[in-house]
Amino acid sequence: MSSQSFQGPSFKVYARWRPLSLSEQAGTEIERNTLQHSNTNMSVSLASRPVSGRPRSWKSAPSFTHIFEPEASNNDVFETIVAPAIPQVLSGATCNFFAYGHSGSGKTHTIIGYDYDRNENLGLSLAVARDLMAALDRLNADCSADEMGGGQSTFGIGLRLYELRKKSAFDLLNKRTECFVREGPDGQTHIRGQTELLDGGKVRVRPIVTRPYWTLEDLRRELLSALDLRSTGSSTVHDQSSRTHAVLELEVVNKDLLEARDLVIERQSELVPVAKRATDIYLEESMKSFIKTPEGKYIPNPDHPLDQTRIDAAEATKGEFEARLRAAEDHVTTVLASRSHPSLGGKFVFVDLAGSEYFDAAAGAVGRNITPQDRQEGRQINSDLFALKEVIRARAVKQTRIPYRSAPLTMVLREHFTASAESSSAMILTISPSAEQYTATANTLKYGNLVGVAGGDQMGMAET
Numbered sequence: 001m002s003s004q005s006f007q008g009p010s011f012k013v014y015a016r017w018r019p020l021s022l023s024e025q026a027g028t029e030i031e032r033n034t035l036q037h038s039n040t041n042m043s044v045s046l047a048s049r050p051v052s053g054r055p056r057s058w059k060s061a062p063s064f065t066h067i068f069e070p071e072a073s074n075n076d077v078f079e080t081i082v083a084p085a086i087p088q089v090l091s092g093a094t095c096n097f098f099a100y101g102h103s104g105s106g107k108t109h110t111i112i113g114y115d116y117d118r119n120e121n122l123g124l125s126l127a128v129a130r131d132l133m134a135a136l137d138r139l140n141a142d143c144s145a146d147e148m149g150g151g152q153s154t155f156g157i158g159l160r161l162y163e164l165r166k167k168s169a170f171d172l173l174n175k176r177t178e179c180f181v182r183e184g185p186d187g188q189t190h191i192r193g194q195t196e197l198l199d200g201g202k203v204r205v206r207p208i209v210t211r212p213y214w215t216l217e218d219l220r221r222e223l224l225s226a227l228d229l230r231s232t233g234s235s236t237v238h239d240q241s242s243r244t245h246a247v248l249e250l251e252v253v254n255k256d257l258l259e260a261r262d263l264v265i266e267r268q269s270e271l272v273p274v275a276k277r278a279t280d281i282y283l284e285e286s287m288k289s290f291i292k293t294p295e296g297k298y299i300p301n302p303d304h305p306l307d308q309t310r311i312d313a314a315e316a317t318k319g320e321f322e323a324r325l326r327a328a329e330d331h332v333t334t335v336l337a338s339r340s341h342p343s344l345g346g347k348f349v350f351v352d353l354a355g356s357e358y359f360d361a362a363a364g365a366v367g368r369n370i371t372p373q374d375r376q377e378g379r380q381i382n383s384d385l386f387a388l389k390e391v392i393r394a395r396a397v398k399q400t401r402i403p404y405r406s407a408p409l410t411m412v413l414r415e416h417f418t419a420s421a422e423s424s425s426a427m428i429l430t431i432s433p434s435a436e437q438y439t440a441t442a443n444t445l446k447y448g449n450l451v452g453v454a455g456g457d458q459m460g461m462a463e464t
């Protein structure tokens, strides 16, 4: 397997043929041909000549950085696509990897894997967790002796794992608690859980949970048990899991960073009752200080002039709590900026994208009636995938306005795309060579081709 280097910030698209499954081996295979172009990209052409029905064929642009044959192991894919990004993450960058393919095409096999005992078979996320943890162990060993053994600066991996479905995120590290994707007044997207009422009128809204791990064994055990919570179990087109995008984040953290972020949540919860009290006082004073005349007009109330001092005092208290929140937010920035090592905050993000084939009656993939809810979910998934492609295109051509707000998926991905100037992203298309899966395979490659053309080196793409 030739190893290619991960070059710069452009968006790369890879395709991975899986082997025929036992049940598919009796049937025919898609005729396929891969062509290496001088711009180092590859194109693929497909044909299917069914015994009955009309023959079909399709040819891509040279939009694929590499196409893996069915014999490629998970380790081959890891070494080619993900391992070269480890130094970037260790220098604080965010690297994103998307898996896209129809049900049963090998997304879980690629991202998580099914055999955890052999290095060769580990999925990309577990393999990178292994190498990242080993690199962090080496960094920790370089730290001063008093920081060892769970010290404030000791590096570990912060894991976040959730499923996105429409505007909701289900937190798999927190019993699948439903969280909501919203844009805050600061223009940033926040994924926040249910509101908790605490003593003293405090209101806490927790973000998606980040669980820190200091050993690979702990991370692996918890990750696998959290994955059991993914919507339904079996690998069929009826899977709920096919209708959600699963997001898995591995971030370099230390206790300083985690505590600084916890303090922001604490300060936010303290601010809520104080801000509410300031609003209540303003409304109360405004209502008391005016009376309605028999003609229906509002005039100042001579018995209760507006108590501006009371309003100002409540606003001043609110201002103090807002300043405390800003200080906590600034502290997070300071922790990241004053990091003893640039790794802190570096991140791998894996996104297992929902496919739209479930809803494509024409593909013949659906074994039951499509309900209006199915259709609505299908439209949402299609609009997420379209929005993702458009974001990738806008970034590639350095458009001033990137349409992150077009869909919940891109709203959530925005922080990962913009986390660091050096961020790198790639998409891995998983495809089946079985002729029975021709439509689904061609649809996957067509989407990847659009993404590759949209996000690739424009000069290179022009060459066909």
Ligand SMILES: Nc1ncnc2c1ncn2[C@@H]1O[C@H](COP(=O)(O)OP(=O)(O)OP(=O)(O)O)[C@@H](O)[C@H]1O
Binding pocket: 017, 018, 019, 021, 070, 072, 101, 102, 103, 104, 105, 106, 107, 108, 109, 110, 114, 234, 235, 236, 237, 239, 241, 242, 430
């Ligand atoms: N490259 C591969 N090499 C060997 N086996 C593979 C490969 N890709 C997939 N498989 C096998 O094919 C089956 C289906 O793969 P997998 O569960 O990863 O599909 P999926 O795309 O995640 O499906 P779903 O979306 O329904 O969850 C599994 O038994 C898996 O081990």
